[in-house]
Amino acid sequence: MILDIDPKAKGLIFDLDGTISDTMPIHYIAWRNAAAKHGIDFTVELFGQLAGIPLYPTVEKLNELFGTSIDPQQMGDEKEMEYENNMHQAVPIRPVVEIIKKYHGKIPMAVGTGGLKRLAKKSLELIGIDKYIDIIVAYEDVKNYKPHPETFLRCAELMGVEPQFCQVFEDGVLGIEAAKKAGMMVVDVKDFYDVTIGH
Structure with a gap:
């Protein structure tokens, strides 16, 4: 095909x-690591469900799903920094x-x-x-x-x-x-x- x-x-x-x-595997690892700091198990299934949602709204969505009150800016920026450091691998x-x-x-x-x-x-x-x-x-x-x-x-x-x-x-x-x-x-x-x- x-x-x-x-x-x-x-x-x-x-x-x-x-x-x-x-870039998706790199995004996934960055999300997984950022979420783990806040006690969230960011699974492959969850990643698939949230794929396509921008950075800060993804954190807002996690707060909804897990009943947390994580600062979207802080966690989003942590995730993006890790992603940017590894994006050359894509x-x-x-x-x-x-x-x-x-x-x-x-x-x-x-x-x-x-x-x-x-x-x-x-x-x-x-x-x-x-x-x-x-x-x-x-x-x-x-x-x-x-x-x-x-x-x-x-x-x-x-x-x-x-x-x-x-x-x-x-x-x-x-x-x-x-x-x-x-x-x-x-x-x-x-x-x-x-x-x-x-x-």
Whole structure:
């Protein structure tokens, strides 16, 4: 099975973590370590459930689930510092990177991520993809994060492509839901590579 774009696509939107760059195992370990300091067992299942939710809202969600009152800023920043120290270990997700290189300069492309813009840029630089994609819509650019469609609709707007002609490449349940709500075509990239979180 070869990953390719839909013939109707006039603009491509990519999630970043777990879609362009295999950062999920690094995010997972950073979350697990940050949560452990607060007595929370951050399981692989929990990680899957929360994937796609931005940094500080993830801590708020943990507080809801575990009845804790952890400071989202403090724990979020601890987690992000550990992630940033290890993000150089991430490898590109080849089938997706090949699509980006193949259609670069032929069709508009954007990244729509729940991550912080600074780290999204750094992540793209580390795997050498920064020169292929100019448009990044990150956590700071939207009021409503995935599964709300705002991230992807903003990407479409910046690319100048109507939503129904945008194709989204995603690995997260919430992101796939957001793309569908935006009325876009969507591909679950997990079908094209092996997921190895927590193994």
